[in-house]
Amino acid sequence: MRRIWLLILGAFTLGLDAYVMAGLLPVVADDLDTTVSMAGQMVTAYTLAYAVSAPLVAGLLSGTRPGVLLVVALAVFTLGNAVTAVSTSVAVLLGSRVIAGAGAGVFSALATAGASALAPEGRQGRALALVMGGMSAGTVLGVPVGVLVAEEAGWRATMWLVTGLGVVALAGLCVRLPRIPASPGVPIRARFGALTDRRVAPVVGVSFLAAVASLGLYTYLAPVLGAAGVDAGGTAPYLWAWGIGGVLGSVVAGPLLDRTGRAAALVTAVLVVLVLAEGALPPLGAAAFPALVLWGAAGWALQVPQQQRLLALRGGDGDATVALALNNSALYLGSAIGSGLGGLALAGGLPAERLPWLAAGVAVLGLGLHLAAGRRAPRGGAPGRGPEGAPGREPEGAPERVSGREPEGSR
Structure with a gap:
């Protein structure tokens, strides 16, 4: 299971980024001189980019080496958050959230598949749980810390925190990620x-x-x-x-x-x-x-x-x-x-x-x-029997x- 800890760190960063933004809406709106409802569209932009990119990009590039895609996806996600941290207008802010969401969507799908592929036989469930646990930990641990950082140093500091975590996970993936078998092109x-x-x-x-x-x-x-x-x-x-x-x-x-x-x-x-x-x-x-x-x-x-x-x-x-x-x-x-x-x-x-x-x-x-x-559900083969006839x-x-x-x- 040690082979997937970098995927867990990436999932933690995704969980933090996805849920911390709702707590930052009022201060972001005040800083950019816009309304809370308009600032809230950055959550929509992130969500929709995530939703569209995940099946589209993962499907189009399914024949590519998963390790390469994981690195590229996390790099795109990290870049998007860095741009968010320096945004000075609503337009730039929304564009940066699209970039971050697109990277997050692809990384999340590949991380779950990669964790299952790297796990020993019979422990795939634990691997999937650890990746999901990383994302949920980003909510329960990361979000309060992110909001606290914003209260002390501003919302941009929180986004730099997310960016920094992305850089750490990205560097680790580049150096230590085991080879993940590529699935055939779809x-x-x-x-x-x-x-x-x-x-x-x-x-x-x-x-x-x-x-x-x-x-x-x-x-x-x-x-x-x-x-x-x-x-x-x-x-x-x-x-x-x-x-x-x-x-x-x-x-x-x-x-x-x-x-x-x-x-x-x-x-x-x-x-x-x-x-x-x-x-x-x-x-x-x-x-x-x-x-x-x-x-x-x-x-x-x-x-x-x-x-x-x-x-x-x-x-x-x-x-x-x-x-x-x-x-x-x-x-x-x-x-x-x-x-x-x-x-x-x-x-x-x-x-x-x-x-x-x-x-x-x-x-x-x-x-x-x-x-x-x-x-x-259609019933094929011998219902209730395994491949060797085991119940x-x-x-x-x-x-x-x-x-x-x-x-x-x-x-």
């Missing part, structure tokens, strides 16, 4: 096939709905807590509770997946926890710490089995990275759409304390899609083994 038809694959689409759809429910609601955690009587200066412990839960969930999910080998069952359990945790927020009010920990854990743990399912589904083809990139895009689009819908709901007069119930409803839709897709393998459409092999009869 023809155009195969790339589009990943978008329309009836096995892949429901998995990505569940990730999208879960992101709407979890990351979208996180944007409005402060007003939700405010409705429960928590003043603005007292929200930090609640944010820490959510973030600590996220780190625990993403780290624990990997070993659990490796031990049980049942990704689809783990997804079901995690979605149930997400629904219950978000639904419990309004009645718990200021005593919502346990629900916040469970919500954060479920939101971050979900992507470990989701990514492993995609690797198993597409692992026999050359476009596994495309499927992972598509899943990452769904996460960012879900976050953006969830935030937008939450803002519209509040602007329309919905009480903030009801937002968690709406989010829980979206999570229920994701659970329903997951269960329905499992029932509709425990689920049928096609619900891959459960962490080896990354395709289920029987899936091609």
Whole structure:
């Protein structure tokens, strides 16, 4: 596992950059003499660039050496953040966020695929969990530090912090990254096939709905807590509770997946926890710490089995990275759409304390899609039997083994 620590550092930097910007919007708007809503478009620019670049670039260049692409993607991400730090106008700021988001999207997809490829047999789940844990740690540890730096030295200092972390990870990748086997080039038809694959689409759809429910609601955690009587200066412990839960969930999910080998069952359990945790927020009010920990854990743990399912589904083809990139895009689009819908709901007069119930409803839709897709999954080969006839393998459409092999009869 020591071979992937540089990928984890890169993921930590991505997590910091993605979530710290929301806390810097007021000071950025004041510094650039614009409105908070206009400054907020830098989050949209980053998100959309991430969402578009991940499947497009990763698919077009899937035949290229992954190590080279990882270095280039992280270099683009770091350059974008450096430009953000020196931006003197809204136009330059938005352009820099597009650059950073494009690099982040490609790096994230390649890092998850690379971590799985570098992990020993039977420990791919742990590798995926560590990369996801790096990103969640960027939120729970990096974001508070970044906001503190901004309070002491200005928002540009925070962006230089992100840039510096990117430089460190980039230098390490250039010197120490082990060789990652290149996947075969993916023809155009195969790339589009990943978008329309009836096995892949429901998995990505569940990730999208879960992101709407979890990351979208996180944007409005402060007003939700405010409705429960928590003043603005007292929200930090609640944010820490959510973030600590996220780190625990993403780290624990990997070993659990490796031990049980049942990704689809783990997804079901995690979605149930997400629904219950978000639904419990309004009645718990200021005593919502346990629900916040469970919500954060479920939101971050979900992507470990989701990514492993995609690797198993597409692992026999050359476009596994495309499927992972598509899943990452769904996460960012879900976050953006969830935030937008939450803002519209509040602007329309919905009480903030009801937002968690709406989010829980979206999570229920994701659970329903997951269960329905499992029932509709085609059954090829010998259901319930492994390649050597060993019991425990689920049928096609619900891959459960962490080896990354395709289920029987899936091609």
